[in-house]
Amino acid sequence: MPITTRDDIRNVAIVAHVDHGKTTLVDKMLWEAGAFEARATVESTGERVMDSGDLEREKGITILAKNTAVHYERGLSMVDGVVLLVDASEGPLPQTRFVLRKALAAKMPVILCINKVDRPDSRIQEVVDEVYELFMDLEATEDQIEFPIVYASAKNGRASMERPDNGGLPDGEDLTALFQTIIDTIPAPTYDTEAPLQRSRRASRWRGASTTAPSSASRSPSSS
Secondary structure: OOEEEOOOOOOEEEEEEOOOOHHHHHHHHHHHOOOOOOOOOHHHHOOOOOOOOHHHHHHOOOOOOOOOOOOOOOOHHHOOEEEEEEEOOOOOOHHHHHHHHHHHHOOOOEEEEEEOOOOOOOOHHHHHHHHHHHHHHOOOOHHHHOOOEEEEEHHHOEEEOOOOOOOOOOOOOOOHHHHHHHHHHOOOOEEEOOOOOOOOOOOOOOHHHOOOEOOOEOOOOOOO
């Protein structure tokens, strides 16, 4: 069977503890990637697109896993890499550890994204060190420990490869640093050209990062 690589797609899972910002990050990625019509507004799409249920909007957390598109799927078996999203103040927490263990066991490449770097109580370098310790505790390989690090403020839609001061914003004006790191780190998927078509995918200006997954370590019966 002929196997082809889709260089315009990346299948990635966003793994995070509850309230570390994955829903907000996905929302900003969708907007920046042009997933909505030009006339779309926050009022027409909702403050956070991923929080479609009344309870989710009330509590401000994503309860049920969603399929969406800068294009997304929840199971680790469906992705080729992981964005590990960690709060710049709280650091890695137990649910993060659980899903990360599965990703490392599957030999997936990992991108560390330190989110909420603009929190007044952020302790960015300490949290990065805690993540390194977590990887070592989980017996990650040397290659897995050499992960790229992106610093972000999902709320402000900004990311950078340069570590900001605690409480400061990333120097990037948008999420380019995160999108580019996904493209550079996560391998492109392969597929059988003779397999039947399963679903269509909307075009995105970030074609190299058109598939991602907010699957995660949230308190949900459908989380991975």
